[in-house]
Amino acid sequence: MSYLRSDLPALSNKYYFNYGGQGPLPKSSLDAITSSWLKIQELGPFTNNVWPYISKEINETKSIIAHFCGVNIRRVCLTENVTSGCVLPLWGLPFSKEDRILISDCEHPGVVSACKELAHRSNLKIDILKVQLLREGDGEETINNNLVVQNLEKELKPSTKLVVLSHLLWNTGTIMPIELISEILSNHKNQPFLLVDAAQSFGQIPINEAAKKADIYAFTGHKWAFGPEGLGGAILSERVLKEATPTLIGWKSLINEESIHNNNPNPFHSDARRFEVATSCTPLLAGLRSSLSLLENEGNGIERIKKIKSLSYKLWEKLRNIEKLDLILKGPPPAGIISFTMNSKFSPKEIVKLLGKESVWIRVVEDPAWLRACVHVTSTNEEIEKLATLLEKITN
Numbered sequence: 001m002s003y004l005r006s007d008l009p010a011l012s013n014k015y016y017f018n019y020g021g022q023g024p025l026p027k028s029s030l031d032a033i034t035s036s037w038l039k040i041q042e043l044g045p046f047t048n049n050v051w052p053y054i055s056k057e058i059n060e061t062k063s064i065i066a067h068f069c070g071v072n073i074r075r076v077c078l079t080e081n082v083t084s085g086c087v088l089p090l091w092g093l094p095f096s097k098e099d100r101i102l103i104s105d106c107e108h109p110g111v112v113s114a115c116k117e118l119a120h121r122s123n124l125k126i127d128i129l130k131v132q133l134l135r136e137g138d139g140e141e142t143i144n145n146n147l148v149v150q151n152l153e154k155e156l157k158p159s160t161k162l163v164v165l166s167h168l169l170w171n172t173g174t175i176m177p178i179e180l181i182s183e184i185l186s187n188h189k190n191q192p193f194l195l196v197d198a199a200q201s202f203g204q205i206p207i208n209e210a211a212k213k214a215d216i217y218a219f220t221g222h223k224w225a226f227g228p229e230g231l232g233g234a235i236l237s238e239r240v241l242k243e244a245t246p247t248l249i250g251w252k253s254l255i256n257e258e259s260i261h262n263n264n265p266n267p268f269h270s271d272a273r274r275f276e277v278a279t280s281c282t283p284l285l286a287g288l289r290s291s292l293s294l295l296e297n298e299g300n301g302i303e304r305i306k307k308i309k310s311l312s313y314k315l316w317e318k319l320r321n322i323e324k325l326d327l328i329l330k331g332p333p334p335a336g337i338i339s340f341t342m343n344s345k346f347s348p349k350e351i352v353k354l355l356g357k358e359s360v361w362i363r364v365v366e367d368p369a370w371l372r373a374c375v376h377v378t379s380t381n382e383e384i385e386k387l388a389t390l391l392e393k394i395t396n
């Protein structure tokens with residue numbers, strides 16, 4: 001058993017396939033959070049003695065995230081979750097009336113509704129980029145990037161100002177060619193910004209090139225990175241830092257709090273802190289650092305995705321042999337997300353409940369209502385066997 005798995009209390013009493021919803025938190029990360037909380041009380045909580053500790057925690061964490069994503073630390077903005085990592089900079093982009101947003105048909109409801117509301121308030125138009133049907137196995141073992149590009153080029157208009165696309169689609173489990181798309185956008189007349197939802201990629205697949213190229217690469221620690229809930233962030237491009245204005249403004253966005261008294265026309269940080277807001281939960285930083293370090297002990301990004309793929313392939317193969325189960329990916333999964341439907345007298349939600357009674361946890365993703373099972377480096381053959389056996393039983 002890997003050290004990481006043995007450090008996950010959540011996995012000691014269940015068969016877990018919901019990494020894409022929330023990853024389990026290692027005991028040592030929980031201990032790191034508690035120690036940091038205690039340290040803050042010993043030093044402060046609101047004293048001159050505690051500020052250097054808090055600054056050190058923030059800088060150390062940002063520096064590790066910058067290294068993890070292969071970018072300069074000034075591009076790292078800390079937020080609470082993926083959605084605020086997407087939405088805070090999104091609302092500050094320099095849109096003009098009648099500009100268009102191109103959003104994929106596989107984005108998360110929170111991000112979609114933020115784009116719709118923004119379009120409504122700022123008089124923008126929304127177009128849809130179709131990627132849901134472009135999946136592994138539809139004639140090719142791996143997704144044909146040309147098809148994504150073809151659809152992108154079809155939908156890009158002269159006034160498209162923003163493209164919104166996930167790196168790894170949360171429902172189909174397919175990886176999008178972010179670097180290629182970024183290149184196409186930079187050659188487009190209007191040079192649209194590229195917002196990438198990295199909820200399912202951060203901690204699961206190598207992300208350096210995509211994080212470097214996207215304008216907004218928004219992630220969270222609490223899914224595939226085994227971090228605590230409540231801490232995420234966004235990697236912002238130099239162009240976003242220069243052209244986007246802060247949105248939810250607070251003292252953390254300011255160079256210093258006194259600057260508001262001397263009518264400084266530009267009181268905001270020039271780096272990604274311009275999108276940070278105010279007091280946040282410092283102890284979570286130690287938790288995320290601990291989890292990222294445990295994750296890296298399991299192998300580098302390439303080694304980890306290799307292991308994830310070998311496990312997801314096993315699950316995919318087993319599910320493929322269940323007669324009344326229909327896999328969404330017709331070819332081997334490119335990462336750890338496997339979605340499927342079942343021809344059963346039970347609804348997807350009932351199936352989740354039935355499995356839960358046996359301590360097996362998967363979920364239903366909405367629209368389309370597919371069942372989704374995720375495997376990670378900590379998954380085991382025993383878990384895979386258990387899930388497949390139960391699903392087979394449910395269909396009989």
Ligand SMILES: Cc1ncc(COP(=O)(O)O)c(C=O)c1O
Nearest residue numbers: 021081082083108170197199220
């Ligand atoms: C693709 C995607 N985007 C956004 C979210 C929302 O995440 P958060 O609650 O961290 O904002 C999720 C959560 O499942 C997701 O899968």
